[in-house]
Amino acid sequence: MEKPQLIASDVDGTLLSTLEEITPRTKSVIRRATEAGVPFVLVSGRPPRWIxxxxxxxxxxxxxVCANGAILYDIALDEVVAVHGLLDPLLLHDVAxxxxxxxPGCRLAAERIGTCAVxxxxxxxxxxxxxxxPWGxxxxxxxxxxxxLGHPAVKLLVSMRGMSSDEMATAARSVLDGTVDITYSANFGLIEVAAHGVTKATGLAEVAERYxxxxxxxxxxxxxxxxxxMLRWAGHGVAMANAxxxxLDVADEVTGPNSEDGVAQVLERWF
Structure with missing residues (x-):
């Protein structure tokens, strides 16, 4: 790949170390990239308040890009710039x-958004x-x-003790496939439901268009x-070794794990 003009990174399990920190090495390469005029975008399942x-x-x-593409958030202004794919109460009840x-027996949570992070x-x-x-x-x-379920939400979260997220996603897709999108960011018994077609790729595409x-x-x-x-959409999609x-099947490249500054290992080729 030529020197990138836009860098996008997931947060948990990717940019953050196993201690949930930005290491000095990673912070240094991010600084060099942004000083060279290359935007660095956080693309996360996290809501804005966790950014x-x-x-x-x-x-x-x-x-x-927050909530798996549903929200575009301006960090400096603490402003929600755009919201995509709100799930209305009728759809939320049908999904539930x-x-x-x-x-059977699953428990639900709804992520909502206003004009700022909190x-x-x-x-x-x-x-x-x-x-x-699973995060507390x-x-x-x-x-x-x-x-x-009574108010519009950017995503619905579903927890189920005793099952992996993989197992939950398979079961949920059997009854909801094509109606909503189902994904997950940790394999600890939690899946995330979003409006059909709203993904990290669509959120990142919006940022790329702005730049x-x-x-x-x-x-x-x-x-x-x-x-x-997101990895499929990008010109160069990089999976962590811990992915x-x-x-690992779709990535253009596999880098080191998040515990070994895998993001920095790749970006140091150019910055």
Whole structure:
């Protein structure tokens, strides 16, 4: 690949180390790239409110693609620039009914968004009782299922104890395939439901258009199934050595694991 004109990276399991930190080596190459005029975009399943700590550690102030492509967030302005594929309450209820057939006993949560990362007028994260978050259960307003599903959401999260995310996704697709998109960013019993056609690739394409950069001059890094479309879209898709097998199959290149600065190992060729 020629020197990239746009760099996109997933966050967890890719840019962050196993200690969930930006290492000095990775931060240094990000600084060199941005000083050379090449935008570095965070592309994550995370909501905007989880982006600022990572952006500060990496020295970034531009765009972040959040919620697997549903949200475009301006880090410096703390502003939600665009929202795509809102799931309306009617669709959310239909999805929940289908999921009870495929995953009886599953628990649901809804990710919502306002005009900024933490909008006081919006319940950003509504969860029903016994919903389990593999990243910790200290976040979210616990509400009855009707309330969780009663407002437009950028994504629906589904937890199921005792199953892997792989198993859950297979079961959910058997009843929902083609209606919504199903993916996951960790294999710990959690899947994410988004509007059909909304992916990290569509979010990154919007950023690339704003910068006037073609897919062929974009490099993207990822490690989990929610990164698949992004790696396919980019001119050079790079999977981490610790990536899910599905990414290893489609990547143009496999770099070192996130524990060994795999992103930096590639970017140091140019920066």
């Amino acid at each position: 600022p700590p990572v952006a500060r550690a990496a020295g970034l102030s531009g765009y972040a 009914t289908a999921l009870e057939t495929a995953l 909008d006081p007028d919006v319940t950003n994260f509504a969860i029903e009782p016994d919903y389990h978050n 259960d200290g976040e979210g307003k616990t509400s009855p299922r009707a309330e969780v 006037g950069v073609a897919p062929a001059r974009t490099i993207a890094f990822g490690d989990m199934p929610n990164d698949l479309e 899910h097998p599905a990414l």
